[in-house]
Amino acid sequence: MKYISTRGQVDPIDFQDAVLMGLADDGGLLIPASIPDVSEHIETWREMDYRDLAFHVMKEFIDDIPPADFRAIVNKAYADMNFEGGVAPTVEVGDLYICELWHGPTLAFKDVALQLLGNLFEYILSERGGELNILGATSGDTGSAAIYGVRGKARINIFIMHPDGRTSPIQARQMTTVLDDNVHNIAVDGSFDDCQALMKTLAGDLEFKRTYQLGAVNSVNWARVLAQIVYYFWASFRAGEQADKLDPKPVRFSVPTGNFGDILAGWYAMQMGAPISGLILATNENDILSRFFNTGEYSVAEVVKTLSPSMDIQVASNFERYLFYRLGSDHQKLREAMELFKQTARLTVPLNEDGMVDRRISAGRSTTEDVLTIIRKYYEEHDYVLDPHSACGVTVAEQMGLDGDTVVCLATAHPAKFPDAIKDATGKDGLATHPEIEKLMDLPTRCEKLPNDIEQVRQFIVNRLKGNRE
Ligand SMILES: *Cc1c(COP(=O)(O)O)cnc(C)c1O
Secondary structure, X not given: OOEEEOOOOOOOEOHHHHHHHOEOOOOOXXXXXXXXXXXXXXXXXXXXXXXXXXXXXXXXXXXOOOHHHHHXXXXXXXXXXXXXXXXXXXXXXXXXXXXXXXXOOOOEOHHHHHHHHHHHHHHHHHHHOOOEEEEEEOOOHHHHHHHHHHOOOXXXXXXXXXXXXXXXXXXXXXXXXXXXXXXXXXXXXXOHHHHHHHHHHHHHOHHHHHHOOEEOOOOOOHHHHHHHHHHHHHHHHHHHHHHOOXXXXXXXXXXXXXXXXXXXXXXXXXXXXOOEEEEEEEEOOOOHHHHHHHHOEEEOOOOOOOOOHHHOOOOOOOHHHHHHHHOOOOHHHHHHHHHHHHHHOEEEOOOOOOOOOOOOEEEEEOOHHHHHHHHHHHHHHHOOOOOHHHHHHHHHHHHHOXXXXXXXXXEXXXXXXXXXXXXXXXXXXXXXXXXXXXXXXXXXXXXEEEEOOHHHHHHHHHXXXXXXXX
């Protein structure tokens, strides 16, 4: 499989180059040159365990890693000790199914992709030589999942900046309790925007970037989307069978959405022939994407703070991939749309004859009140505690009406990461706990506090990298 850019101005490249490139050199996003039709494999794939399935689904998109090597990468990423209780256990709760994607090391669904990506980086660097120094800014969850993806790996360092005192204590500790030599946490005396500005300045300094082999693990890396396609197959099989063992039917997925990476993976799975009849896109009050799928207009509004911080996003970094296909896979049209968006913070697509943007993607939003109500309801009626992100997905699924369909809601974080919201919703303390979270407060930490100053951050990185080489 070759990879091309949505903007059409990069020569086709192989999978490994796509993984290292992240963002395409022409500013677009990398996508596979074609989408494989796997319909004929469905009945065989249904019988496989998660690792077997992951290997087969992803192999469709990779032909520059020998199968035995890729098999080893998958086995390592999805080892039992990494995902206690399975990668994507799918359980019946009330009238719907919950696919729990939070069994990984940081208790959030980003682990599913970043555990694979870390192992892919390690493999590619060991084959090709060289090193990779990952630089990131985080307001919370992505930082810890990225750190866990590469901790202890040869030839890789990771520098993650977070705003000092402005992430939740749990989120900060999930990062700073990782003591591996290749992990460097920086607490910046500033806001998340300051951290991002520092990162952009460093990443934009091409000389610095080349000298120190800087890279990113941002959400547009194709390998992250790829890893997420797998659980749509997995959960559609598991829920379909539980609903009707003898004759499993296609299912619908409800997906709590921020950067559009997760639901895009579901869209690819659907295109490939997974038994999926439709997708439900759920946002919080930051609803640019639900507005888009209801009206065809994609226009930026202010970001507001909600109980589901990982979905507090306006411009969705993966949206360009979907837009490309929606514009008829026309690079020229896509370039024009993105240019217009850059200038006016707004773009539109013409609606289909049925008046919809996409017959197979319905969308809705969930308010803070909805989130608290649904958390309380699922706790009281089903003794099941949802986190605030997953609660958005369940709320919107219920708004749409279940219609006797088999609906799978993706649960993207463990509720123990958000104790305050759970307490607000249920009035009870200590409902959602997890041994890994409880342990955090007693573990030693390592973190460098730095002022919001580009030169001091740069010097810190340089010193650490020198220290490692000596
Ligand atoms: C990142 C994240 C999301 C949003 O996923 P996207 O791929 O950005 O749409 C939802 N829930 C949680 C807990 C997350 O960390």
